[in-house]
Amino acid sequence: MAVFLTLYPFLVEMFFCSAIGHVVENFWDSSECVKFFYMEKVPDLGASQPHMVHICQRYLNTYHFATLYDTYHRTAVYSAYTFESSNGGGRDKRWFVEPQLVNLTWPGEMEDGYTLSQQNPDIYLGEKQALNEDYTNSGFDRGHLNPNGHHAVPSRNATFTLTNVVPQNPTLNQNAWNKHESKLTSLFNRHCQKAYVLVGAIPSPNNWIIKNNVKRVNIPEYIWNAYCCIDQNGRPILSGAATALNTELNVVEERSLDAMVDFLQLFYPINELFSSQCNA
Ligand SMILES: *[C@@H]1O[C@H](CO)[C@@H](O)[C@H](O)[C@H]1NC(C)=O
Numbered sequence: 001m002a003v004f005l006t007l008y009p010f011l012v013e014m015f016f017c018s019a020i021g022h023v024v025e026n027f028w029d030s031s032e033c034v035k036f037f038y039m040e041k042v043p044d045l046g047a048s049q050p051h052m053v054h055i056c057q058r059y060l061n062t063y064h065f066a067t068l069y070d071t072y073h074r075t076a077v078y079s080a081y082t083f084e085s086s087n088g089g090g091r092d093k094r095w096f097v098e099p100q101l102v103n104l105t106w107p108g109e110m111e112d113g114y115t116l117s118q119q120n121p122d123i124y125l126g127e128k129q130a131l132n133e134d135y136t137n138s139g140f141d142r143g144h145l146n147p148n149g150h151h152a153v154p155s156r157n158a159t160f161t162l163t164n165v166v167p168q169n170p171t172l173n174q175n176a177w178n179k180h181e182s183k184l185t186s187l188f189n190r191h192c193q194k195a196y197v198l199v200g201a202i203p204s205p206n207n208w209i210i211k212n213n214v215k216r217v218n219i220p221e222y223i224w225n226a227y228c229c230i231d232q233n234g235r236p237i238l239s240g241a242a243t244a245l246n247t248e249l250n251v252v253e254e255r256s257l258d259a260m261v262d263f264l265q266l267f268y269p270i271n272e273l274f275s276s277q278c279n280a
């Protein structure tokens with residue numbers, strides 16, 4: 001009995017971690033994670049391929065968004081979130097990493113990469129994920145997929161995790177893509193009770209950030225997003241999508257959801273991004 005009592009909290013913790021840890025088998029495993037998808041429909045964007053992991057992005061003991069992460073290219077395939085009005089809060093100076101991509105037994109909550117490496121000097125954190133040092137002097141921005149500007153603190157802070165960023169052309173990140181994000185902010189604030197957003201990146205065939213002769217982080221060919229916005233009665237009222245070639249060209253091309261699916265079909269087997277393509 002004494003043995004049982006001592007083991008009990010440990011077993012509960014083990015169960016808790018494996019059932020709703022940060023890296024999950026499937027987004028449906030946690031209601032707190034699948035809620036970022038409209039009608040709980042998770043689009044299939046190559047999720048069953050090897051090297052793909054599902055991350056429920058947890059920070060301060062709360063889930064803030066969901067990311068499908070590609071551990072081969074070391075970039076996100078997409079992040080899924082619901083829009084929140086921002087109340088400012090600046091840029092977090094830390095860059096978080098996902099401890100469970102180092103070791104599945106580690107805590108299921110994003111941690112400051114700098115602190116984590118100080119605590120584990122003998123363990124390389126970057127086997128399955130990009131690290132801050134990969135981006136340093138690379139000529140590319142750490143481009144947020146789920147943008148900090150679409151959130152209030154602390155979700156805003158949680159977007160500063162390297163599993164939510166990709167190498168983005170600085171001109172595109174700071175100009176056309178940034179303007180597009182701001183345009184969506186005013187659209188969502190003005191018209192939507194709630195907006196479900198997907199933001200993704202399409203890897204390039206052979207363009208990488210290379211460090212010490214190692215292909216570390218794939219430089220995506222395209223950045224894209226898509227949204228479904230609903231009114232107070234939960235009815236879809238607005239939808240749209242956009243793509244941008246990840247170059248100096250600095251152009252964002254807006255599309256309908258159907259045109260977006262046509263575009264994505266060049267890369268993935270997919271028939272819809274949102275349940276009933278966000279139609280009332
Ligand atoms: C969020 O980031 C801001 C800007 O760095 C910082 O001042 C604040 O303490 C952070 N808050 C939390 C809850 O992480």
Ligand SMILES: *[C@@H]1O[C@H](CO)[C@@H](O)[C@H](O)[C@H]1NC(C)=O
Binds near residue numbers: 103104105
């Ligand atoms: C993960 O961490 C546990 C506990 O520290 C350790 O026993 C195990 O060997 C680690 N696994 C890997 C793959 O490093």
